[in-house]
Amino acid sequence: GAGVSQSPSNKVTEKGKDVELRCDPISGHTALYWYRQSLGQGLEFLIYFQGNSAPDKSGLPSDRFSAERTGGSVSTLTIQRTQQEDSAVYLCASSPDIGSYEQYFGPGTRLTVT
Amino acid sequence: DQQVKQNSPSLSVQEGRISILNCDYTNSMFDYFLWYKKYPAEGPTFLISISSIKDKNEDGRFTVFLNKSAKHLSLHIVPSQPGDSAVYFCAASDPKGTYKYIFGTGTRLKVLA
Numbered sequence: 001g002a003g004v005s006q007s008p009s010n011k012v013t014e015k016g017k018d019v020e021l022r023c024d025p026i027s028g029h030t031a032l033y034w035y036r037q038s039l040g041q042g043l044e045f046l047i048y049f050q051g052n053s054a055p056d057k058s059g060l061p062s063d064r065f066s067a068e069r070t071g072g073s074v075s076t077l078t079i080q081r082t083q084q085e086d087s088a089v090y091l092c093a094s095s096p097d098i099g100s101y102e103q104y105f106g107p108g109t110r111l112t113v114t
Numbered sequence: 115d116q117q118v119k120q121n122s123p124s125l126s127v128q129e130g131r132i133s134i135l136n137c138d139y140t141n142s143m144f145d146y147f148l149w150y151k152k153y154p155a156e157g158p159t160f161l162i163s164i165s166s167i168k169d170k171n172e173d174g175r176f177t178v179f180l181n182k183s184a185k186h187l188s189l190h191i192v193p194s195q196p197g198d199s200a201v202y203f204c205a206a207s208d209p210k211g212t213y214k215y216i217f218g219t220g221t222r223l224k225v226l227a
């Protein structure tokens with residue numbers, strides 16, 4: 001079956017521009033997670049969704065970052081006024097429900113802010 | 115602060131030998147631990163996990179050991195195969211019930227043929 005997909009796979013943007021990253025989770029998975037991996041770093045938790053709600057947004061680095069999920073499926077991560085330190089690989093994962101420890105990751109979106 | 119640490123950024127092992135990847139954590143309240151494997155240009159894939167109430171979990175060539183008193187877990191791969199060459203991340207489940215997962219920085223394993 002189809003896994004988690006993310007688009008675009010690569011995004012180069014100029015500093016100050018807004019970007020929108022998309023995640024399509026595995027069909028039926030109610031839990032969805034966003035992470036980012038900066039160069040030489042581990043995966044940094046950003047936000048998770050249970051259904052359409054995001055109970056914990058504390059991992060978002062700043063108020064320039066926002067995320068939403070509609071219809072319990074697709075999620076978008078938006079970064080406004082991008083900065084060079086936002087350059088990273090943004091990974092999305094889904095799991096059958098919030099209590100499932102195993103997460104299924106997408107291939108990621110590599111964001112480069114010039 | 116790094117709550118989950120993988121102090122070895124890389125490891126090279128001969129094919130057929132044992133690979134041991136280590137992970138240390140600081141929060142004794144973590145209740146579940148996972149290992150993920152990541153190939154270049156792909157997302158991490160789940161490998162094996164262990165609950166804090168156990169000290170060992172085995173799945174084929176992969177075994178995870180948990181030493182709670184030392185706040186240390188390790189992943190053993192035996193025998194190692196060239197296809198095991200990847201970056202391995204350990205992760206811990208945040209105990210506050212917020213369903214966050216704290217990841218280490220990863221160890222790059224290279225299995226030499």
